[in-house]
Amino acid sequence: MFNTVSGRRPGGAVASGPHNARNPLPGRAFIAVIVACASLMGCATSSDVVATSKPNTYTIAASATGGRMAWARAHEQAMNQARDYCERRGMQTSVTAETVSGVQMLTEHGSSMSFECHPKF
Template identity: 45%
Template sequence: MSASEQFDGVAKSPSRITQLLPRVFVSLAAACTVLAGCASAGNVTTADRQDTFVVSASASGGRLAWARAHKRAVTAASDYCETRGMQASLGIEQMDGFEALQQQASTIRFECHPKL
């Protein structure tokens, strides 16, 4: 036994708190994962005007679900235009579901324009 493991000639055992810390960290990580939720986007569809498209995304879980839904819709629009060698020009956005812990949705109308 090393000198750091002894105190006045008595061996110290790990405290109860030290033994519980790994469990606490795992529990916190699991809770954060559940609250963070995930966002998903639907397929890009054509709108009523030529060269105008619509994409919807939704997210649930936590206070910032609306932000994850918005980000996912913007990413889907950007990716859609990028695959065509163009850039997205975002238009009107409609948000649904602003209550806490409710599923939130973002629907964005956009156009693809040549890159400058």
């Protein structure tokens, strides 16, 4: 009989094998690398909001890498930043134009957006 909590057999002998506390699971390092890579792939970054020459009209750019759907993360990041910018001013967002770039896996995908802040009704 084997105690999975203590890693000992009856009589105090320490079990050998991959579940021994002194011998961690062989795939643990591999799993850590996969988790680290997956977390990096989920990231998107954005520029600061930039005012244009038109009143209450702004631009923002966002980018993301990893996978075919990275453009969606870039779009979402740009939308969230635009919405937050207008909400901090007590206004609502209206997107006037958006350009999306990048379609291949493992390349940088981007979203450039122009938006306006309008009073809430």
